[in-house]
Amino acid sequence: MLKNLHRLFMAHPEAVNETYFEHFGVASRYGSRFLFMSFCAFTHAVFPFLFERTASNMVKAMYADMTRRGANTAVASQNPQTPAAEWGWL
Known part of the structure; x- marks a missing residue:
């Protein structure tokens, strides 16, 4: 359970070489x-x-x-650990 939760929250940030909080900051700035x-x-x-x-x-x-x-979708989509790639969210 915890492993799946960790993967959900960390697969993409790790795929783009960021921590969760680094990714949160960057994504929040983009969102703004x-x-x-x-x-x-x-x-x-x-x-x-x-x-x-x-x-x-x-x-x-x-x-x-x-x-x-x-940080582009090619990096994330090539990473089989990325839930978004697995579930077709890209």
Whole structure:
């Protein structure tokens, strides 16, 4: 039971060479950015003159950061210990 629980919480962070709390921090920052980008995109939909490139520039920056860190789905999907890969969540 504990082994399965450990695997659920640690397989992906370990696959990208992070501790649980490092991964929590990175994922939380990405989540916050996504919320802000969502706000910008919806605002831009109503007011096209606002946030013209904000969301797309942030996506590019996040992609560059993820690529630099090596945190991509190819790493996780190649790791058979990753529950998301096993269960088809990728």
